[in-house]
Amino acid sequence: MQPNDYQQLALRTEAPLPNVFTTTPEVRQIGRALHAAIGMCTETGELQDALKKYLFYGKTLDLTNVVEEFQDLLWYIAIGLDACGMTLEQAMERNIAKLKARYGEKFSSERALDRNLDAERAALEGKSIKQRHYTIVLLGRSYNDALPECSKATIRSVVGEMCRTNNREDILMAPYEAFDEATGRRLDVDAPLLGQLRGDILQITRAIGYGG
Secondary structure, eight states: OOOOHHHHHHHTTTOOOOOGOOOGGGHHHHHHHHHHHHHHHHHHHHHHHHHHHOOOOOOOOHHHHHHHHHHHHHHHHHHHHHHHOOOOHHHHHHHHHHHHHTTTTTTOHHHHSSSOOHHHHHHTTTTTOOOOEEEEEEEEEEEEOOOSOOOOOHHHHHHHHHTTTTHHHHHHHHEEEEETTTOEEEEESSSTTTTTHHHHHHHHHHHTOOOO
Protein backbone atom coordinates (compact mmCIF):
# COMPACT_ATOMS: atom_id res chain seq x y z
CA MET A 1 0.00 0.00 0.00
CA GLN A 2 1.26 3.45 -0.88
CA PRO A 3 1.28 6.19 1.80
CA ASN A 4 -1.28 8.37 0.05
CA ASP A 5 -3.59 5.38 -0.52
CA TYR A 6 -3.43 4.67 3.22
CA GLN A 7 -4.26 8.28 4.00
CA GLN A 8 -7.32 8.28 1.76
CA LEU A 9 -8.57 5.06 3.32
CA ALA A 10 -7.97 6.45 6.81
CA LEU A 11 -10.07 9.51 5.98
CA ARG A 12 -13.08 7.24 5.43
CA THR A 13 -13.18 6.47 9.15
CA GLU A 14 -12.70 10.04 10.39
CA ALA A 15 -15.49 11.03 12.78
CA PRO A 16 -17.73 14.00 11.87
CA LEU A 17 -16.85 17.25 13.61
CA PRO A 18 -19.05 18.78 16.31
CA ASN A 19 -21.11 21.72 15.03
CA VAL A 20 -18.90 24.20 16.87
CA PHE A 21 -16.07 23.31 14.46
CA THR A 22 -18.10 23.65 11.25
CA THR A 23 -18.74 27.39 11.12
CA THR A 24 -15.94 28.31 8.68
CA PRO A 25 -13.26 26.44 6.69
CA GLU A 26 -10.58 27.76 9.03
CA VAL A 27 -12.45 26.60 12.13
CA ARG A 28 -13.06 23.23 10.48
CA GLN A 29 -9.34 22.90 9.77
CA ILE A 30 -8.50 23.71 13.39
CA GLY A 31 -11.11 21.23 14.63
CA ARG A 32 -9.69 18.40 12.53
CA ALA A 33 -6.11 19.23 13.57
CA LEU A 34 -7.20 19.36 17.23
CA HIS A 35 -8.93 15.99 16.91
CA ALA A 36 -5.70 14.53 15.50
CA ALA A 37 -3.52 16.15 18.17
CA ILE A 38 -5.68 14.96 21.06
CA GLY A 39 -5.92 11.49 19.53
CA MET A 40 -2.13 11.28 19.23
CA CYS A 41 -1.79 12.16 22.91
CA THR A 42 -4.26 9.40 23.80
CA GLU A 43 -2.48 6.79 21.68
CA THR A 44 0.92 7.86 23.00
CA GLY A 45 -0.38 7.37 26.53
CA GLU A 46 -1.58 3.86 25.68
CA LEU A 47 1.80 3.07 24.11
CA GLN A 48 3.61 4.32 27.19
CA ASP A 49 1.30 2.30 29.42
CA ALA A 50 2.17 -0.92 27.57
CA LEU A 51 5.88 -0.22 27.97
CA LYS A 52 5.42 0.81 31.61
CA LYS A 53 3.73 -2.47 32.48
CA TYR A 54 6.62 -4.36 30.90
CA LEU A 55 9.43 -2.29 32.43
CA PHE A 56 8.10 -1.69 35.94
CA TYR A 57 5.43 -4.31 36.64
CA GLY A 58 7.03 -7.38 35.09
CA LYS A 59 4.26 -7.93 32.55
CA THR A 60 4.96 -9.68 29.25
CA LEU A 61 5.56 -7.18 26.49
CA ASP A 62 2.66 -7.41 24.06
CA LEU A 63 4.33 -6.41 20.79
CA THR A 64 1.07 -6.77 18.90
CA ASN A 65 -0.45 -4.11 21.15
CA VAL A 66 2.65 -1.91 20.89
CA VAL A 67 2.51 -2.04 17.09
CA GLU A 68 -1.24 -1.37 17.22
CA GLU A 69 -0.64 1.86 19.13
CA PHE A 70 1.96 2.94 16.57
CA GLN A 71 -0.58 2.17 13.84
CA ASP A 72 -3.22 4.24 15.60
CA LEU A 73 -0.73 7.10 15.84
CA LEU A 74 -0.22 6.80 12.08
CA TRP A 75 -3.99 7.08 11.56
CA TYR A 76 -4.14 10.33 13.52
CA ILE A 77 -1.04 11.64 11.72
CA ALA A 78 -2.75 10.96 8.38
CA ILE A 79 -5.85 12.88 9.54
CA GLY A 80 -3.82 15.78 10.93
CA LEU A 81 -1.74 16.13 7.79
CA ASP A 82 -4.84 16.12 5.60
CA ALA A 83 -6.32 18.83 7.80
CA CYS A 84 -3.22 20.89 7.03
CA GLY A 85 -3.52 20.23 3.30
CA MET A 86 -0.60 17.80 3.08
CA THR A 87 -0.32 14.20 1.94
CA LEU A 88 1.62 11.54 3.81
CA GLU A 89 4.10 11.31 0.94
CA GLN A 90 4.73 15.06 0.98
CA ALA A 91 5.25 14.96 4.74
CA MET A 92 7.67 12.04 4.45
CA GLU A 93 9.66 13.72 1.68
CA ARG A 94 9.92 17.04 3.49
CA ASN A 95 10.84 15.38 6.77
CA ILE A 96 13.75 13.61 5.08
CA ALA A 97 14.74 16.85 3.32
CA LYS A 98 14.79 18.61 6.71
CA LEU A 99 16.93 15.86 8.23
CA LYS A 100 19.37 16.09 5.31
CA ALA A 101 19.57 19.85 5.83
CA ARG A 102 20.32 19.25 9.51
CA TYR A 103 22.71 16.29 9.36
CA GLY A 104 23.77 15.73 5.77
CA GLU A 105 24.00 12.00 5.08
CA LYS A 106 24.22 10.73 8.67
CA PHE A 107 23.65 11.74 12.29
CA SER A 108 26.14 14.07 13.94
CA SER A 109 25.91 15.17 17.59
CA GLU A 110 27.62 18.44 16.70
CA ARG A 111 25.19 19.25 13.89
CA ALA A 112 22.25 18.24 16.10
CA LEU A 113 23.21 21.10 18.44
CA ASP A 114 24.35 23.58 15.78
CA ARG A 115 21.46 23.67 13.34
CA ASN A 116 20.87 25.67 10.17
CA LEU A 117 17.28 26.67 10.89
CA ASP A 118 16.86 28.61 7.62
CA ALA A 119 17.76 25.53 5.58
CA GLU A 120 15.47 23.33 7.70
CA ARG A 121 12.58 25.76 7.28
CA ALA A 122 13.13 25.87 3.53
CA ALA A 123 13.04 22.06 3.41
CA LEU A 124 9.80 21.96 5.41
CA GLU A 125 8.24 24.47 3.01
CA GLY A 126 9.40 22.50 -0.01
CA LYS A 127 11.84 25.20 -1.05
CA SER A 128 15.54 25.05 -1.82
CA ILE A 129 18.07 27.26 -0.08
CA LYS A 130 20.91 28.48 -2.25
CA GLN A 131 24.31 27.68 -0.86
CA ARG A 132 26.33 30.84 -0.32
CA HIS A 133 30.09 31.02 -0.30
CA TYR A 134 31.95 33.23 2.13
CA THR A 135 35.52 34.26 2.61
CA ILE A 136 36.80 35.02 6.11
CA VAL A 137 39.89 37.23 6.23
CA LEU A 138 41.93 36.94 9.43
CA LEU A 139 45.50 38.04 10.03
CA GLY A 140 45.85 38.77 6.34
CA ARG A 141 44.90 35.22 5.32
CA SER A 142 41.69 34.06 3.65
CA TYR A 143 39.64 31.09 4.81
CA ASN A 144 36.83 29.93 2.56
CA ASP A 145 33.57 28.42 3.72
CA ALA A 146 30.55 27.10 1.79
CA LEU A 147 27.89 26.93 4.49
CA PRO A 148 24.79 29.13 4.14
CA GLU A 149 25.27 30.50 7.65
CA CYS A 150 27.66 30.46 10.56
CA SER A 151 28.10 27.33 12.61
CA LYS A 152 30.39 26.51 15.50
CA ALA A 153 31.71 23.60 13.48
CA THR A 154 32.76 26.08 10.80
CA ILE A 155 34.32 28.40 13.34
CA ARG A 156 36.16 25.50 14.94
CA SER A 157 37.58 24.50 11.57
CA VAL A 158 38.69 28.04 10.79
CA VAL A 159 40.19 28.59 14.23
CA GLY A 160 41.95 25.26 14.03
CA GLU A 161 43.61 26.33 10.80
CA MET A 162 44.64 29.66 12.30
CA CYS A 163 46.01 27.99 15.41
CA ARG A 164 48.46 26.01 13.37
CA THR A 165 50.26 29.18 12.27
CA ASN A 166 49.41 31.86 14.85
CA ASN A 167 49.23 32.17 18.61
CA ARG A 168 45.92 32.64 20.38
CA GLU A 169 46.61 36.19 21.55
CA ASP A 170 47.14 37.32 17.96
CA ILE A 171 43.91 35.63 16.93
CA LEU A 172 41.93 37.32 19.70
CA MET A 173 43.23 40.75 18.72
CA ALA A 174 42.97 40.22 14.97
CA PRO A 175 40.66 42.31 12.76
CA TYR A 176 37.86 40.17 11.37
CA GLU A 177 36.34 40.65 7.95
CA ALA A 178 34.00 38.52 5.88
CA PHE A 179 32.84 38.83 2.29
CA ASP A 180 29.93 37.23 0.47
CA GLU A 181 31.57 35.87 -2.66
CA ALA A 182 28.30 35.94 -4.60
CA THR A 183 27.90 39.70 -4.23
CA GLY A 184 31.30 40.91 -3.05
CA ARG A 185 29.49 42.54 -0.13
CA ARG A 186 31.45 42.95 3.09
CA LEU A 187 29.63 41.38 6.04
CA ASP A 188 29.47 43.08 9.40
CA VAL A 189 31.39 41.51 12.27
CA ASP A 190 28.08 40.73 13.94
CA ALA A 191 26.73 38.95 10.86
CA PRO A 192 25.77 35.29 11.43
CA LEU A 193 29.00 34.05 9.90
CA LEU A 194 31.17 35.71 12.57
CA GLY A 195 28.87 36.71 15.38
CA GLN A 196 29.93 33.94 17.78
CA LEU A 197 33.63 33.93 16.98
CA ARG A 198 35.06 36.29 19.59
CA GLY A 199 32.94 34.96 22.44
CA ASP A 200 33.66 31.32 21.64
CA ILE A 201 37.28 31.43 20.60
CA LEU A 202 38.88 30.47 23.91
CA GLN A 203 36.43 27.60 24.43
CA ILE A 204 36.90 26.40 20.86
CA THR A 205 40.70 26.53 20.92
CA ARG A 206 40.67 24.47 24.10
CA ALA A 207 38.20 22.02 22.55
CA ILE A 208 40.47 21.36 19.59
CA GLY A 209 43.45 20.88 21.87
CA TYR A 210 45.20 24.17 21.12
CA GLY A 211 46.97 25.61 24.13
CA GLY A 212 49.04 28.35 22.50
